[in-house]
Structures are given as C-alpha cells and as structure tokens.
Amino acid sequence: MNSPLPERTARWQLALSGLMIAGGGLLLGMQVDAAGDVVGTGYTALGIGALVALVATLVQASVAGRVPRDPVAGFSALIGFFGLCFLVAGVLAPGGSWMFFEVLLLFWLLARRRDRFSPGGPEIGGGSLLLVTLMLLFRLWITWQGSEHRWALMSIDVPLLSSISIDWLEPIKSVSLGSFSPTELGFPPTGLDFPLSMTMWSAGFALCAGGLWMRGSAAREHESDRIHALIQTLPPAAASLVVRIVYEEEWETLGLHGLSERRLASRLEALVAERLRSYREVQATIAVSPIPDPGPGDDFSHIVGRAFASRELQATTRPELQPPTDS
C-alpha cells in the first residue's frame, strides 16, 4: 500500500444527505393544529412508506445480489431507506381509497426491477420524483379543502339552481366530487393551521427529495473510493496504468460498484488483461499499416482511412500463398 486512503467528500455528502433526510422526516411527521400545538401525522402512512421502501430496497438489491460492503455504505443504505420511507409517507393521502390507489402506483414505480444496480439502498429517479411531487400537491389540495371545511375534491354549482336563494334547495345546488371526511385526513380535533403545516410539509419534502438525490450521488462516489483504495494497494506504476486502462467513468456501468474486495480485484484484473490484449492487437495492426504524415487539411479519420486502403491494396497485390505440397 502506498499511502493511507485520503479522506474524500463522499462521506461528507452522505452525512449531509442523512441530515437533510432526517430533518425532512421530522418536518413531514408534524402538523400544527388550530390552537398552535404540534401534533404528529401518525404511523399509518409511515408504515406504508416503510413497506414501499423495504420492497424497493430488496428488489433493487436483488438485481445484482449485492449488499453494503462497509459501515459507510451501510449508513448510506439506512438513510436511503428512511429517506424513501419519509418521502412516501409524506405524500400519501392520509387515508381512504385514495391512499391505496397511490400505494399501488408507488409499488409499481419504485419497487420494480431496475437494469442498473443502485449502490447502498433504494434510489428515486426523475419520473418517480415527478410522481411523488404530484402526489404531494394532491395531498396539499385535499388538506386545504378540508381546512376550509369543504369535504370534497371539488364542488360544481348546478346552473340556475345555484343562483336561487332558497334554503331548502341547498342540498341540490351543487354536486360534490370525491368526498372525504375529517377522520380520513387525520385532522386534529381543533382543526389544522394549514399555512404553517403546508410550509413544514413542503420544506420536509424538499429536504427528503434533495437528500435522496445527494445520497445517490454520494453512494456512487463512495463506491468509486473503494475501487480507488484497492487500486492504490498496487505499486504506483501499476496503479497508474490500471486507472488509465479502466476509466473511473466506466466503473459503474462495468458493474464494479458493490462488488466484494476479492471479486473486485479479480474483475479488475480480468478487465485490465482484456483491454491490454486489445491494445496490443491495435498496436500490431498499426505497426503493419504505415500511416503517412498528415498533409495540410487532413484530419485523423482521413489518415486512418488511407492507411487501411493502402493495406487492402497490398493484400490484393500480394501473391497468393501456394498450398503446401507433399514433397
């Protein structure tokens, strides 16, 4: 080993993303009632969020069958789980049939198999983020309706009837769509301070979503750190050669993230050997294909094209080899 592994930014990113997720979870777990007291949003939605996050974690991890390899990756997976759990719990409609429809949608979107292994815990993509944002807006809408004591998604006035000022016509003056009750919304007995609660939920959602995004980036960075650390155990010249042959940008797509140290070493070895062989073949090809000096205005592709053309010409003018005779 040449030098101790330098402290990298991945740990800091992970720590900050964890702080964001925890802060967001705290804000999403609170509401303020009309008397100004803090009331919890309950464990029902959190339980469903935990279920969605658990299934998403298991399904995504089963794609490559990999688990966190060190405490940092374990911490990352844990905060990823909590982040998804809080995010889902924060956007779900508080109860009723709406909630179960949303849960089905979330299962389909978050807990399906991915082509790519996400290191250390579940990830949330752009499409999923858009969907949960829409769900948050829906939750805020019905909560606002409830805070105004309108217990329906919307109410449509019946033309003509609605303009007649007679009390006994009240029940048929408007049609309510998608009705719900205060119990479904989990409102405190004294009602909800909507502006304050909405601000807390929105801030909590932004913190959780931002934290999850940052965690995904930091988890990749941390996996790259592990690979760097392994490469650094080689002699300096060999280590330099390896990172020149297998670029860091490729490590994730080559499936190096999340591998155990032993499998990582053997995979790197195989990759280096395979690429060196390819380089040698290319070098050999170039050696027997004289490349003329570039003329004015020639670009590299023209030069290579001419070289191959001349090589083809040589091949066609070369006398054919005679089959060996028995004598």
Added chain:
Amino acid sequence: MSSLLPQPSSVSQPRLLLVVQGLTVLLLGLGLWVRGITAEKPLPPAERPDVVLSINEPMQFLTAGAHLRIDEADEVIAESSLGEWRSVRDAVFGIEGCPNFSEWIATEEGQACERLLAKLRRGTPEEALAGLALVFELARRTDWETGAFAGSQNAEQLANHLAEWLRLRGNASVEDPTLHEPAMAAMVLYARAMRMAYRAPIFGVKDSALERARDFVRELTGAPDGRLTGLGVALQSRFARAMGRVSDADDPLLGFEEDAQVLFPNLDGACE
C-alpha cells in the same frame, strides 16, 4: 507520478463528521417519535376532576327553567349591588305581554338593567353569569322578531348586549368552569340574532348586519385564519360544523343558527 488517483481533500474532520452523523440519528429518532404525538380534545373545565364548581350546572341559568334557580345568584352578587340586582332581576323575570325589546330597554327599568349588566360583566365569573342570565331572559320575554314591518333593530340591539358580554368575557371564559359553556351559548344566540337581522328585509338582505357579525365572530374566534383563539378552540371542539361555516363568505353564521335552533328552540324572538 502524474496521478489520476484521488487526491487528499483539503481538511479531514472525522470528529465533526461524527457530530453530523450523531445529529442525523437524533433527528431520525425525533422524526419517528413526533409522529406519535396525539391531540387530545380539550376537556371543558367543568369536567376536570380537580375543579370545584361554585355554581353547579351553570347552563340552567340560561335555559327556559332559569326562573327556578335565579334566586341562587343572590348569594354570589356583591353586597353593594345586591339591592340593584334584586330589583332588576324581578323586573326582567316579571316582564309580561312580550314587549318590544328596544322599547322595553328604553324604559326606566330597562336602563337600570343596562347599567347593572355593564357592572356584572366586569365582575366575578358568577356575577358575569348572572348578567348573561338576565340577557337570555330578556331574549325570552321580549319581542325581537324581524320582518317586513319589525325591521332588524330589536335583534341587533339584543345581539349588541351579547357582543358586549362576549367581547369582555368571551376568551377569558374558556378556562373558567362557570362561564365555559355559557360563553359558547352567548355566541350561538348572538349569531342567531344577527342572522335574523341579516335576513330581515323582504327583498334582499341586510349586508351591514352580516358584515359586522362576521368580523366580530372572526375576531373573537380567530377563524378562518388558521390560528384560533381560546374561545375559537372551545367552539371548534363543541360546534365544529358551525365553526367550519365561519369561513363561508356568503353565510358565515348559518352553522351557529342551526345549532341555536337545537339548543334554544324557543329563542326565536317571538316570546315563548
């Protein structure tokens, strides 16, 4: 070597990192715990186990059977006001023939009643209750019905007396076992009187009455801005549906009037 390997970051601060991670764990725990905080419905002061009531069942002083218990108030009125109290009490509880509210209040007895009411609402909770009992009895024994010929003057005058009481004692009554329920009853009757005033004209409505009442109710309860006053919380707990209507721009008092019809079915301005 010209290294492509990771370079050391500027500062290594493992201790600070540990602090951040510790704070994260703390916040995670707090985020889980806070979800379990439940809101309990506020218990009326009279129902709290440690409360000693000076007047048992104070709402009976506001209902139709008030004349059966009104003498009990003699024991709680200050000595200096006792004579005046007995005189006014007898006058109010002795009203016969359903006189017009505004006409009766303009009489000598009516003016004495107004003076006593002003004194009582500034007094002890028991005295304030006695004053409110007088207003409710007036509402029961005088005519404040609205209509094409009656107008809205009587209903608005009655509502003014209730508003004066509520303005002074409304929010302070929330934690008082004697006045907790009567204060809410005063609000309900106020809303009914003002809504009747609003609907008094045959053609159209009296918007000024509604606007005054709406502003007053909203100021007193804190609805619909979200942050309720003490009285607002008590009303929300007891008359949730009516409080829900307060934010209604067209008819904010409808809910309270519907509750008044249930609580005081005979207090409709037409004498019992």
